[in-house]
Amino acid sequence: xxxxxxxxxxxxxxxxxxxxxxxxxxxxxxxxxxxxxxxxxxxxxxxxxxxxxxxxxxxxxxxxxxxxxxxxxxxxxxxxxxxxxxxxxxxxxxxxxxxxxxxxxxxxxxxxxxxxxxxxxxxxxxxxxxxxxxxxxxxxxxxxxxxxxxxxxxxxxxxxxxxxxxxxxxxxxxxxxxxxxxxxxxxxxxxxxxxxxxxxxxxxxxxxxxxxxxxxxxxxxxxxxxxxxxx
Amino acid sequence: xxxxxxxxxxxxxxxxxxxxxxxxxxxxxxxxxxxxxxxxxxxxxxxxxxxxxxxxxxxxxxxxxxxxxxxxxxxxxxxxxxxxxxxxxxxxxxxxxxxxxxxxxxxxxxxxxxxxxxxxxxxxxxxxxxxxxxxxxxxxxxxxxxxxxxxxxxxxxxxxxxxxxxxxxxxxxxxxxxxxxxxxxxxxxxxxxxxxxxxxxxxxxxxxxxxxxxxxxxxxxxxxxxxxxxx
Amino acid sequence: xxxxxxxxxxxxxxxxxxxxxxxxxxxxxxxxxxxxxxxxxxxxxxxxxxxxxxxxxxxxxxxxxxxxxxxxxxxxxxxxxxxxxxxxxxxxxxxxxxxxxxxxxxxxxxxxxxxxxxxxxxxxxxxxxxxxxxxxxxxxxxxxxxxxxxxxxxxxxxxxxxxxxxxxxxxxxxxxxxxxxxxxxxxxxxxxxxxxxxxxxxxxxxxxxxxxxxxxxxxxxxxxxx
Amino acid sequence: xxxxxxxxxxxxxxxxxxxxxxxxxxxxxxxxxxxxxxxxxxxxxxxxxxxxxxxxxxxxxxxxxxxxxxxxxxxxxxxxxxxxxxxxxxxxxxxxxxxxxxxxxxxxxxxxxxxxxxxxxxxxxxxxxxxxxxxxxxxxxxxxxxxxxxxxxxxxxxxxxxxxxxxxxxxxxxxxxxxxxxxxxxxxxxxxxxxxxxxxxxxxxxxxxxxxxxxxxxxxxxxxxx
Numbered sequence: 001x002x003x004x005x006x007x008x009x010x011x012x013x014x015x016x017x018x019x020x021x022x023x024x025x026x027x028x029x030x031x032x033x034x035x036x037x038x039x040x041x042x043x044x045x046x047x048x049x050x051x052x053x054x055x056x057x058x059x060x061x062x063x064x065x066x067x068x069x070x071x072x073x074x075x076x077x078x079x080x081x082x083x084x085x086x087x088x089x090x091x092x093x094x095x096x097x098x099x100x101x102x103x104x105x106x107x108x109x110x111x112x113x114x115x116x117x118x119x120x121x122x123x124x125x126x127x128x129x130x131x132x133x134x135x136x137x138x139x140x141x142x143x144x145x146x147x148x149x150x151x152x153x154x155x156x157x158x159x160x161x162x163x164x165x166x167x168x169x170x171x172x173x174x175x176x177x178x179x180x181x182x183x184x185x186x187x188x189x190x191x192x193x194x195x196x197x198x199x200x201x202x203x204x205x206x207x208x209x210x211x212x213x214x215x216x217x218x219x220x221x222x223x224x225x226x227x228x229x230x231x
Numbered sequence: 232x233x234x235x236x237x238x239x240x241x242x243x244x245x246x247x248x249x250x251x252x253x254x255x256x257x258x259x260x261x262x263x264x265x266x267x268x269x270x271x272x273x274x275x276x277x278x279x280x281x282x283x284x285x286x287x288x289x290x291x292x293x294x295x296x297x298x299x300x301x302x303x304x305x306x307x308x309x310x311x312x313x314x315x316x317x318x319x320x321x322x323x324x325x326x327x328x329x330x331x332x333x334x335x336x337x338x339x340x341x342x343x344x345x346x347x348x349x350x351x352x353x354x355x356x357x358x359x360x361x362x363x364x365x366x367x368x369x370x371x372x373x374x375x376x377x378x379x380x381x382x383x384x385x386x387x388x389x390x391x392x393x394x395x396x397x398x399x400x401x402x403x404x405x406x407x408x409x410x411x412x413x414x415x416x417x418x419x420x421x422x423x424x425x426x427x428x429x430x431x432x433x434x435x436x437x438x439x440x441x442x443x444x445x446x447x448x449x450x451x452x453x454x455x456x457x458x459x460x461x462x
Numbered sequence: 463x464x465x466x467x468x469x470x471x472x473x474x475x476x477x478x479x480x481x482x483x484x485x486x487x488x489x490x491x492x493x494x495x496x497x498x499x500x501x502x503x504x505x506x507x508x509x510x511x512x513x514x515x516x517x518x519x520x521x522x523x524x525x526x527x528x529x530x531x532x533x534x535x536x537x538x539x540x541x542x543x544x545x546x547x548x549x550x551x552x553x554x555x556x557x558x559x560x561x562x563x564x565x566x567x568x569x570x571x572x573x574x575x576x577x578x579x580x581x582x583x584x585x586x587x588x589x590x591x592x593x594x595x596x597x598x599x600x601x602x603x604x605x606x607x608x609x610x611x612x613x614x615x616x617x618x619x620x621x622x623x624x625x626x627x628x629x630x631x632x633x634x635x636x637x638x639x640x641x642x643x644x645x646x647x648x649x650x651x652x653x654x655x656x657x658x659x660x661x662x663x664x665x666x667x668x669x670x671x672x673x674x675x676x677x678x679x680x681x682x683x684x685x686x687x688x
Numbered sequence: 689x690x691x692x693x694x695x696x697x698x699x700x701x702x703x704x705x706x707x708x709x710x711x712x713x714x715x716x717x718x719x720x721x722x723x724x725x726x727x728x729x730x731x732x733x734x735x736x737x738x739x740x741x742x743x744x745x746x747x748x749x750x751x752x753x754x755x756x757x758x759x760x761x762x763x764x765x766x767x768x769x770x771x772x773x774x775x776x777x778x779x780x781x782x783x784x785x786x787x788x789x790x791x792x793x794x795x796x797x798x799x800x801x802x803x804x805x806x807x808x809x810x811x812x813x814x815x816x817x818x819x820x821x822x823x824x825x826x827x828x829x830x831x832x833x834x835x836x837x838x839x840x841x842x843x844x845x846x847x848x849x850x851x852x853x854x855x856x857x858x859x860x861x862x863x864x865x866x867x868x869x870x871x872x873x874x875x876x877x878x879x880x881x882x883x884x885x886x887x888x889x890x891x892x893x894x895x896x897x898x899x900x901x902x903x904x905x906x907x908x909x910x911x912x913x914x
Contacts, residue, residue, distance in 0.1 A: 003719035003741050028522045028559075029545040031538060054559075058545075081600035082545075092598055101599050104521065105563030105606035109347075112560040116340075117793030117836065119369070119376040122350035125567065126605045128586075128640035130593075138350070140380070145350040149371070166743070166752070166779035170436065173556060174522045175539035180558040184794060200778030205401065206437035207781035208558070210751045211743065212721045212796050224538035234493035234515050259748045259785075260771040262764060285785075289771075312826035313771075323824055332825050335747065336789030336832035343786040348567030348610065356793065357831045359812075359866035361819075397517070397526070397553035404782055405748045406765035411784040415568060431552030438555035439784070441525045442517065443495045443570050455764035 004167025004214040006196060010040035013190050013218040017046045017155055020073075024111065024151075024182040025053040025063055026158035029082070032175035033062045034159040034192045036220040041157065047071045052111070052151055054104060054178060056080035056088035061225055067091060076151065078104035103131065106148055108181050114150035115184025115213075123148045156186035160209065163193040163219075164202045167211035176208065183213040190216045235398025235445040237427060241271035244421050244449040248277045248386055251304075255342065255382075255413040256284040256294055257389035260313070263406035264293045265390040265423045267451040272388065278302045283342070283382055285335060285409060287311035287319035292456055298322060307382065309335035334362065337379055339412050345381035346415025346444075354379045387417035391440065394424040394450075395433045398442035407439065414444040421447045469651075472664035476649045479617075484509040486575060486617060486647050494572035495519055497607060500544040503575040503617050517553075519571055521603045523562045526554040543603065563603070566610035574611035576604065578618045578643075580633045583660040583679065585643040587616065588635035601638075608639030620648035620677075627677050629653060629660065695877075698890035702875045705843075710735040712801060712843060712873050716742055720798035723747065723833060726770040729801040729843050743779075745797055747829045749788045752780040769829065789829070792836035800837035802830065804844045804869075806859045809886040809905065811869040813842065814861035827864075834865030846874035846903075853903050855879060855886065 007013050014037055017023065023041075027033030042065060049072050056075045057064030064087040066072060080088050080099060091097040102110070103125050113121055122145035126132050136147035158179040160169040169191060171179055183189045196219050238244050245268055248254065254272075258264030273296060280303050287306045288295030295318040297303060311319050311330060322328040333341070334356050344352055353376035357363050367378035389410040391400040400422060402410055414420045427450050477485065479502050487509035490496060497519045498504050507529065510516050518527040520542045527542060528549035536547040557565075565571065578589040587608050591599045608614060618628055629646055646653040651665035651673055660679055662670045674680070703711065705728050713735035716722060723745045724730050733755065736742050744753040746768045753768060754775035762773040783791075791797065804815040813834050817825045834840060844854055855872055872879040877891035877899055886905055888896045900906070 003743070029541065031522075031541050031545070079600045079602040081598040089598060093596075099598075101601055103601050103605040104559070104603040105567055105610075108559035108563050109349075109567075112790075113352075115794045115796075116790030117355060117795060118340075119353035119355065119371040119374065121344075121352040123567070124348060124350065124609050127609070129605060129637045131601065131605065140350040143350065164779055168779060168781050171556075172436075173537065173540040173550070174520070174524055176556055176558050177523050178559045181560045184790070184796075198778075202779075203437065204752075204776060204780040204782050205403075205439075206434065207783075208436075210781040210783060210791070211779065212745070212751060212791060234517070260767065262748075262767050262771070310826045310828040312824040320824060324822075330824075332827055334827050334831040335785070335829040336793055336836075339785035339789050340793075343564075346568045346570075347564030348569060354793070355835050358835070360831060360863045362827065362831065395553055399553060399555050402782075404763065404766040404776070405746070405750055407782055407784050408748050409785045412786045415564070415570075429552075433553075435526075435550060435554040435556050438557075441555040441557060441565070442553065443519070443525060443565060 004211055004217055006165065006217045010036040010192065010218050010220060011043060013037060013216045014040045014044050017041060017044060019046050020048045021046060021154040022050040022052065024153035024156040024186050025051055026177065026179040026182055027062070028054050028174065028177040030058050030062065030225045032159050032177050032179055034157045035062050035223050036192050037157040037190060038062050038066050042066055042069050042071065048073045050074045050076065052076045052153060054078050054107065055082060056085055058082060059084045059225065060087065064088070067097070072097060074098035074100065076100045076102055078102055078107050101131065108178065110148055110151040111181045111185040114152040115181065118150065120147050120149045122146065151185065153182065153186035154188065156182040156189040158182050158189065158191050160191050160193045162195045162197055162202065163191060163217045164197050164199045166199045167214035167217060168202050168207045169193070169209035169214060170202060170206060171208055180209045183209045188215045189213055192218050192220045194222045195219060235442055235448055237396065237448045241267040241423065241449050241451060242274060244268060244447045245271045245275050248272060248275060250277050251279045252277060252385040253281040253283065255384035255387040255417050256282055257408065257410040257413055258293070259285050259405065259408040261289050261293065261456045263390050263408050263410055265388045266293050266454050267423050268388040268421060269293050269297050273297055273300050273302065279304045281305045281307065283307045283384060285309050285338065286313060287316055289313060290315045290456065291318065295319070298328070303328060305329035305331065307331045307333055309333055309338050332362065339409065341379055341382040342412045342416040345383040346412065349381065351378050351380050353377065382416065384413065384417035385419065387413040387420045389413050389420065389422050391422050391424045393426045393428060393433065394422060394448045395428050395430045397430045398445035398448060399433050399438045400424070400440035400445060401433060401437060402439055411440045414440045419446045420444055423449050423451045425453045426450065469662040469670040470664045471669060473666040475667040477666045480505060482617060482647055482649060486615065490516055490573055492516065495570065497521065497566070497571055497574040497611065499574065499576040499607065501577045503577060504544065506575060519565070521562050521566060521607070523557050523559060524554060526551045563606050566606055569610065569612060571611040573613045573615060574607045575615045575617050576607060578616045578628065579635045580628050580630050581616050581643050581646050581655060582630055582633045583655055584657060585641040585655045586633050587638045587643050588633040590638045591636050593636045604638050608642045613644050614642050616643050616646045618648055620650040629677055695888040695896040696890045697895060699892040701893040703892045706731060708843060708873055708875060712841065716799055718742065721745055721796065723792070723797055723800040723837065725800065725802040725833065727803045729803060730770065732801060745791070747788050747792060747833070749783050749785060750780060752777045789832050792832055795836065795838060797837040799839045799841060800833045801841045801843050802833060804842045804854065805861045806854050806856050807842050807869050807872050807881060808856055808859045809881055810883060811867040811881045812859050813864045813869050814859040816864045817862050819862045830864050834868045839870050840868050842869050842872045844874055846876040855903055
């Protein structure tokens with residue numbers, strides 16, 4: 001992919017996302033969730049989306065708002081049910097949304113595999129559980145594994161802390177979570193950051209996502225929510 | 232593994248390495264090679280070793296010196312033959328050392344798999360080449376892959392730039408190379424660093440190898456060589 | 463034949479969850495790398511001695527996590543796996559989710575403590591879903607934690623509110639992991655579980671034989687109590 | 689039937705390796721992420737326009753690698769894949785070997801330029817060992833590069849010193865990768881190779897028909913020359 005583009009608005013950043021796309025959405029709960037990109041995606045109107053994210057929305061913001069706007073056909077996530085996941089819960093119980101539950105580490109590793117050109121891998125997680133159903137089983141060196149396939153996105157929407165003008169990214173604390181993995185696993189990676197600095201301003205030893213994984217960047221004003229509400 | 236131990240000397244750091252061990256040795260050529268640990272290993276005397284490293288020694292220092300001391304039964308590496316690999320070349324041509332050539336990316340990914348609890352993975356590298364011989368082949372989504380197994384070490388000897396007292400590590404430039412991967416793949420990881428600082432002095436966002444992967448640390452005076460000789 | 467009479471009656475009363483947290487904290491070796499699951503196990507952190515050198519891992523990407531954040535220290539970018547704001551200790555390190563779960567799956571954590579619906583005598587764990595039709599399944603990192611740490615401890619009440627044992631011959635709830643639990647800490651006592659079956663290590667406010675009777679177990683002989 | 693007469697005679701002389709490097713540099717799209725193999729391909733960097741925005745990857749763990757380091761700028765901790773000391777450009781990033789090869793294997797590099805012993809008309813590549821008994825096999829990152837980049841270009845002389853073509857119906861040397869090369873840059877001309885066979889794109893100091901004759905090929909029709 002060629003050099004990252006710095007765009008003027010979140011709306012420009014999400015332009016062109018097609019109906020039916022698979023969209024990887026960063027964040028663990030609300031930490032690291034790209035709120036501005038999701039709000040722009042709601043305005044943009046793409047529907048029938050498959051969303052891959054750790055959770056299925058908290059409160060009424062971010063991913064929960066996208067779900068409430070009826071744009072999501074299916075959610076792949078590890079932990080949909082939370083104290084404040086009422087939007088998802090209602091849609092799910094009404095049969096209006098499909099759910100595939102994936103153990104959290106498999107979600108991360110399957111996206112890593114997509115980004116790393118690995119065709120499939122044998123993983124010990126979930127052996128002997130209901131989530132092993134339909135999966136190929138193999139014993140290696142006396143331990144039992146399941147065959148897991150990559151999860152690839154058409155788009156990734158992630159939040160980072162600072163980008164340089166080339167597209168290198170750094171994150172903040174546990175808001176890093178899925179962002180670096182999703183950036184590698186999507187055809188087009190779209191990032192919202194709090195600040196864009198000149199190339200050369202980030203420590204090359206501390207870059208977490210190298211520019212090669214980034215396609216579009218938009219600078220936004222930081223908005224934070226905790227699971228219990230806005231702050 | 233419990234907290235990293237900071238030891239007084241390279242000799243103390245390599246104490247207890249048994250004959251017949253598999254030892255992962257960091258470095259790409261001479262950049263990042265743990266010279267002091269290797270010299271101590273030569274003094275320590277362990278023999279019949281299997282060495283996993285990108286190269287098979289340069290000039291007469293580091294890994295080349297270990298080979299010359301007749302301690303190595305087998306080398307797993309990607310690139311043994313170099314302009315200055317005369318020690319290995321002579322041993323190999325004399326039938327005194329076993330060689331397994333592994334593509335460089337597979338070497339890294341197979342050690343990553345060992346560290347990450349992955350039982351095996353399907354990799355597109357080397358399909359249709361002599362290095363595919365004996366490997367299981369599988370077609371996934373129209374592409375052909377080979378099944379690759381983890382490479383696990385009994386010990387890893389690596390070089391890093393700075394450690395904190397907990398064992399967190401940062402590296403310098405391309406001397407990072409295999410160190411972070413090997414640290415995850417060995418039962419016991421032994422690190423030489425140029426400096427040890429108090430916990431809290433390294434930026435938590437910039438730690439490359441978290442302390443959990445580190446067992447023994449020794450501070451040494453930096454020694455650098457280029458491929459063409461000492462400098 | 464039960465030889466549970468060699469198990470120590472270690473307290474004259476059934477333990478509160480706080481007291482139990484203290485017991486578990488006592489049993490975690492100094493310098494261990496530990497993941498404390500969401501809910502009750504989080505309490506264990508409060509009972510670790512300051513000089514224990516225990517390093518806490520949180521699966522959302524951090525080592526050397528500190529206590530819960532209060533007031534001005536709350537940072538929405540810094541939470542634990544339960545999404546509760548926490549703090550960082552000197553020597554902390556952040557990493558992404560694939561690296562975090564590689565650390566776990568690769569067997570690098572010494573101890574993980576989880577809550578449970580049920581644990582079987584052979585170490586099977588059920589803690590992610592009741593399997594009831596109205597229960598939205600949500601596994602989070604439970605299955606990864608269950609198979610990842612060198613030792614998986616469970617912290618739970620021994621009986622349900624209606625008096626059913628949660629330490630059972632065979633789990634009836636959907637499994638989280640097979641044979642993965644090594645020890646079960648409960649309000650009535652501590653048990654080793656695994657391929658050799660269940661052993662009572664110590665009891666709280668009840669004799670070992672009576673406890674064995676309530677669980678319907680014939681424990682294997684207790685050899686050497688640690 | 690050869691329709692190679694539509695191929696352009698783009699130079700009146702056989703190109704030097706430096707001239708060829710300039711041709712390849714011209715063909716690399718602005719803003720691409722590129723890996724230049726050890727040896728001749730390294731020269732291409734010298735011909736990239738300053739404003740090309742091309743970012744160089746070196747598989748030993750770096751993006752935005754700068755030119756060769758001279759004198760005081762030599763740092764033994766900063767080398768390219770050929771172990772030659774290099775420099776870093778603003779916006780560089782370092783990463784470890786597993787991440788570096790994940791980047792490559794995952795198809796994120798736009799172009800990789802490699803040397804070769806032989807390339808087959810269908811894109812098979814042989815560039816890692818002659819297979820002779822006295823040749824110590826050493827693959828390095830060649831096989832990973834061959835299957836990783838979106839476009840794999842080869843830069844080589846078209847004939848061996850003894851006059852044998854190196855662009856061949858079928859490689860006789862051990863393979864590095866199957867059907868992985870898309871274009872071959874040589875001193876006598878540039879070729880597209882792949883599942884549809886070989887096509888002459890342009891020639892240097894020789895007509896397309898004569899070149900086709902020397903290679904013993906019946907090139908497929910050249911459609912649209914880029």
